Amino acid sequence: MFDSVLFISSAVLVLVGSLGVLFIKENLMHACVSLLTALFGVAGLYATLGADFLAATQLVVYVGGVVILMLFGIMLTGGGTSNENKFGIEKVPGMGSVKTYIVAGVNVLVISLIVIRIMANVMKDYKAVPLPPYESTVEKLGTLLVTDHVLAFEISSILLLGALVGAAIIARPTRRTN
């Protein structure tokens, strides 16, 4: 019963949050808060499936980091501005040219084909089986990360180091040459 309560509430959070992201147009901040709701719900879904470490990581990375950065970005660029120009006429933002439509259409086609192909297997062999008994994933993840997947681990650390150095260079006060 606990599982279904957790699942239903998380699923409702995800649905409400994602629909909010889609349909809140007038204020980006509100859309960002509903994105927060959706990400929180995803953490709940992970917890329902017994992936405790993934759920906590979802909280730390998205709720603690990404959403705050998005809020900062929206605030500093003025997310609440209206769509009217100075003459009071509603601006419709440019939606691209024929070329972009064609590229986007091909993309949608390819991605949906892939998704359908993946989903088909799942749907055909779908059987409602009870979840396996709960066990901790932390130890296994830790062991795998420094044994089998150590290359991916190190490469992602190099990526992060690059991001850090780049941020330091951007934030550094510019040197005056003269």
Add this chain to the structure above:
Amino acid sequence: MNESLISYLSQFEGHQAFVKMASEMAGTDLTSTISFMIYLAAVLAVVGVMATIGGLGTYAERKISADLQARQGPNRVGPFGLLQMLADGVKMILKEDIIPRDADKFMFVIAPLLCIVGVFGSLAVVPFSSGFILTDLNVGVFYLLGISSLVGVGIFIGGYSSNSKWSMLGGMRGASQIISYEIPVTLSIIMIVLIAGGMSFGTLISGQGGFPHQWYLFHNPFTFIGFFVYFIGALAETNRAPFDLPEAESELVSGYHTEYTGMRFAFFALAEYIEVFVVCGVAVALFLGGYKVPFDLGNGEAFSALPPIIGKNIGQFLQLGSFFTKTLALYYVVIWIRWTLPRLRVDQLMTLCWKYLTPIALFNLLMVAVWVYAFEGQSMFELFSSMGSGSSGGH
């Protein structure tokens, strides 16, 4: 499943007999229903006690500050002014609930809720004693870091939605301060996780003992430094002086909650005081031995003459006493620091975090890893005692 209140209770025959009897009377298996009821009661108790501690925190803050400044402090309402908290609460509830006309109403309303949800969510893993922990998650510390970052979002949204320059500046300062100081705090926590070999509070505390020389604080010189890094970072994360820039009253009126009145303001204040308790509790659990009682009195085996249900529970109460004593002592230190040190400037704040605390924490982490590898996880005192026994010719 995880260790929790239920798994502690279900070791007693009385609990099992009660569940069996209730199930037979109802005709169905009531185990999960009864667990749910017990959880509900425990959660309500924890929230009630913590809200009271938060309220008493405001009282303690005034009394201690008065003491440090040679004043009297609140002394009119009730004995020693103890009921000041209730008077404040009644005042807060009766205040007019004002939402500024140009404020963003939706965000203005949810900001205090986010703060309080983040803090109350983190109470789920705070280890009050070995039996009384709501749930001992395998990712306990990590979960606590994640859920308490909601507080930062709440502070930022509160500042943004008030549509006031002071609130906005306060909110920005609060959010940037919280995400900056999360780094040294997290690195210091990882250091202890490395020694203990687990992220659940049960594992973290079981590696320590009741006496100070068994605490992780004195495990090696680097954890000793790491404790202070953690404590300074935690002060900054909870926006306490000398890092209370988000609510610096001389510059920003009162920062991100300038426009809030009544219970919404009280939620912000309550969240802050409870968060101070939580970070002090985590410091105690990580560095100061947690709920461990000297001579292993906590597991109740010393009271084996008594029936097990009484002996065990005496042990639990000793553990609760140990945890709360240490945590409230740290709480006192937090208040003491607030009324002693002047506030930092913004640039000093960021310099302290990025140029001092973060490198120190990184170095500590590295050196603790080396220590654990070189000495196989032994503490300083274990090394000294083994050296002593070696030189006395025992081998």
